[in-house]
Amino acid sequence: DAGVTQSPTHLIKTRGQQVTLRCSPKSGHDTVSWYQQALGQGPQFIFQYYEEEERQRGNFPDRFSGHQFPNYSSELNVNALLLGDSALYLCASSFGQGTNYGYTFGSGTRLTVV
């Protein structure tokens, strides 16, 4: 049973560029959340999607946007990249609110902004 799949695994971008990261949730899951994890830190919540709508959002600027498709997969878009956006971006999925098992995480996309 495939877990959460993220692509690409690594990415190098230049300041000011735009990037799109992709996530396929675990089979049977309908909710997707995105987290940013800086080196040596815990993951920080970006936003969560359910039924193709953004259900809630963390303290991230509007440069961060997302989308959820009818098959529950999701994209994270970041515009006008800054050096500080360099991080591991994690996608997590759950069925509903995920209260029993938290979320299932993918292996992440390592984004480096130069």
Add this chain to the structure above:
Amino acid sequence: EDQVTQSPEALRLQEGESSSLNCSYTVSGLRGLFWYRQDPGKGPEFLFTLYSAGEEKEKERLKATLTKKESFLHITAPKPEDSATYLCAVMDSSYKLIFGSGTRLLVRP
């Protein structure tokens, strides 16, 4: 403000040397406290969920406990393969996870 603090930041143990990791938290409307394990370059892997003070859960050499303000992850007779970063997270009233910065555990043979 909801907050999770983990200590120590790093811990070095000899194989077989038991110890505990601490997670203290402040959150409004706790819906659960979660422990995850994270290996380098990987996403967090679910270990335990605890819901109420006094609750305990075990898995192999790991045991998690919960009080009203903190949780402990006890590691009994650790092995080198237990080396990883252990993350604690609380689920708040809006169902999002708030993570601590983690404890990096190194178990030497």
